[in-house]
Amino acid sequence: MNNLTILVINCGSSSLKYQLFKMPQKENLAKGNVERIGETENAFIYQKTSDGRELKKNSGEMKDRLLLSDHKAAFQYVIEALLDSKMGILKSIQDIDVVAHRVVHGGEHYSDSVIITQDVLQVIEDLADLAPLHNPANVQGIRSAMEVLPGIPQTATFDTAFHQTIPEQAFRYALPNEMYEKYQIRRYGFHGTSHRYVASKALELLNRSAENTNLISCHLGNGCSITAISKGKSVDTSMGFTPLEGLMMGTRSGDIDPAIIPYLVINKGYSIEEVNKILNKKSGALGLYEKTNDMRDIVEAAQNGDKKAQLTLDIYTYRIKKYIGAYCALMIKVDVLIFTGGVGQNSWFIRQMICRHLQNLGIHLDKELNREIGGNTGSISHDYSPITIMVIPTDEEQQMAIDAYDLVDEKWPVKIIR
Ligand code: ADP
Numbered sequence: 001m002n003n004l005t006i007l008v009i010n011c012g013s014s015s016l017k018y019q020l021f022k023m024p025q026k027e028n029l030a031k032g033n034v035e036r037i038g039e040t041e042n043a044f045i046y047q048k049t050s051d052g053r054e055l056k057k058n059s060g061e062m063k064d065r066l067l068l069s070d071h072k073a074a075f076q077y078v079i080e081a082l083l084d085s086k087m088g089i090l091k092s093i094q095d096i097d098v099v100a101h102r103v104v105h106g107g108e109h110y111s112d113s114v115i116i117t118q119d120v121l122q123v124i125e126d127l128a129d130l131a132p133l134h135n136p137a138n139v140q141g142i143r144s145a146m147e148v149l150p151g152i153p154q155t156a157t158f159d160t161a162f163h164q165t166i167p168e169q170a171f172r173y174a175l176p177n178e179m180y181e182k183y184q185i186r187r188y189g190f191h192g193t194s195h196r197y198v199a200s201k202a203l204e205l206l207n208r209s210a211e212n213t214n215l216i217s218c219h220l221g222n223g224c225s226i227t228a229i230s231k232g233k234s235v236d237t238s239m240g241f242t243p244l245e246g247l248m249m250g251t252r253s254g255d256i257d258p259a260i261i262p263y264l265v266i267n268k269g270y271s272i273e274e275v276n277k278i279l280n281k282k283s284g285a286l287g288l289y290e291k292t293n294d295m296r297d298i299v300e301a302a303q304n305g306d307k308k309a310q311l312t313l314d315i316y317t318y319r320i321k322k323y324i325g326a327y328c329a330l331m332i333k334v335d336v337l338i339f340t341g342g343v344g345q346n347s348w349f350i351r352q353m354i355c356r357h358l359q360n361l362g363i364h365l366d367k368e369l370n371r372e373i374g375g376n377t378g379s380i381s382h383d384y385s386p387i388t389i390m391v392i393p394t395d396e397e398q399q400m401a402i403d404a405y406d407l408v409d410e411k412w413p414v415k416i417i418r
Contacts, residue, residue, distance in 0.1 A: 004097040005029070005090070006404050007082075008397045009075075011101070011141030013133065014038060016074045020082060020089065021401040024409075028398075030082060030089045034074040043074075047081045055087035071137075075144040099145045099154045100404035102193070102396070104134035106158030107184065111165065113157040113403035116142060120156060130184065130241075155404040162192030165233040173241075187245070189237035191219045195227040196234075197399040198340045198392040203232075205377070206336065206388060214331040216324055219394065220350070221341035222250035222293070226320065228327040236330060238323055244279060247323065248316050250293035253283035255319075288312040295343045299350065317353040324354070328361050337363060337387050340394040346375045355389065362386035 010017040019031040032047030044058040082090045105127045114120055128135040171187045179185040195217045210232030218226045224247040227237040238246025248254040264270040286293035289312040301309035328334050339351055348371045355365035364385035373380055373391050381389035
């Protein structure tokens with residue numbers, strides 16, 4: 001087994017988040033982010049190494065070059081930050097063995113992480129039609145890394161890949177066949193790397209085999225999705241063609257009657273762009289509570305008797321309960337229920353609301369354990385609960401590093417190629 005240093009990249013339209021891992025030890029060496037890429041004065045980089053050294057700089061302070069003017073410049077600066085003699089963690093650029101990229105949409109092409117070739121890059125670009133906000137930014141990240149670190153293997157981990165095992169009865173919409181055949185309109189599902197990570201962590205912690213275990217994983221962050229996992233494979237998930245379907249989220253509506261859209265456009269004079277914005281940016285917790293979509297504030301307001309906040313949480317948790325019920329029905333027997341994501345990991349109050357009155361499904365929450373666990377990993381159910389309820393902080397970046405390590409260590413003898 002090689003020791004490899006893997007740089008994990010998550011590129012958004014104006015941001016670049018990164019983490020550096022030493023593998024196979026799964027040791028996190030540094031993490032950082034570049035924000036507001038392209039904004040001459042306001043772009044900035046923040047990096048923290050595992051021993052606590054912090055580097056903060058904004059583009060106004062970078063005199064000789066506009067270092068954060070585009071993704072390539074941002075990537076270049078990330079490398080400089082990692083190599084910085086005082087605040088960095090690497091001695092030479094040669095120390096980076098692999099770059100692992102998060103890619104949102106892999107369509108029906110990818111059910112696993114892959115090593116990026118020109119063909120793979122082309123497919124990711126072609127899929128921009130299905131993920132116009134995300135895939136182009138992911139491509140920019142990949143191209144930047146290829147230019148700055150030529151010859152270094154790059155891998156892609158797709159948000160959709162884990163859900164490619166969902167059977168057709170679950171992934172097809174009841175639309176005319178040509179909608180699927182001509183336009184690939186089907187349910188894809190997202191957050192796959194997170195669901196896969198927490199599910200495998202639960203199996204490891206409970207010492208159970210994937211083959212004999214059914215799990216339901218609730219990823220509750222700003223975006224929310226819930227996945228049914230049987231024999232280690234995703235068999236259904238709440239997000240669909242886009243990340244808008246399913247649960248109510250921070251600013252997204254989740255499931256609605258699709259007829260609301262033509263009603264608003266035809267009868268009420270909204271443009272389709274406005275409706276799109278309402279559904280994605282102005283709905284969910286923000287639409288209902290109005291002041292914020294930050295669940296911490298909403299929970300606090302509800303605890304202080306605010307009726308709007310209470311209704312927001314009632315709608316939020318009611319929908320999660322419905323999906324848990326549905327997934328219990330489709331998997332017949334469920335062994336583990338997992339909570340993850342900013343809300344799922346941290347809010348005992350929301351977990352308690354979700355699990356209330358689910359005893360008939362075999363879900364018996366231990367209220368004290370639930371409160372005491374904080375944001376840590378562990379079980380929060382009574383010993384006699386047929387379904388073990390767990391809190392597991394997600395770590396998509398670690399999962400990406402694991403995938404990249406497995407791909408490169410097996411298929412590409414990097415140290416020899418160099
Ligand atoms: P993202 O989906 O953007 O990755 P996160 O998974 O970090 O987001 O989740 C962000 C959400 O988690 C925010 O709405 C935040 O308010 C919520 N959150 C974090 N801690 C708590 C807490 N203790 N109680 C309730 N909500 C929390």
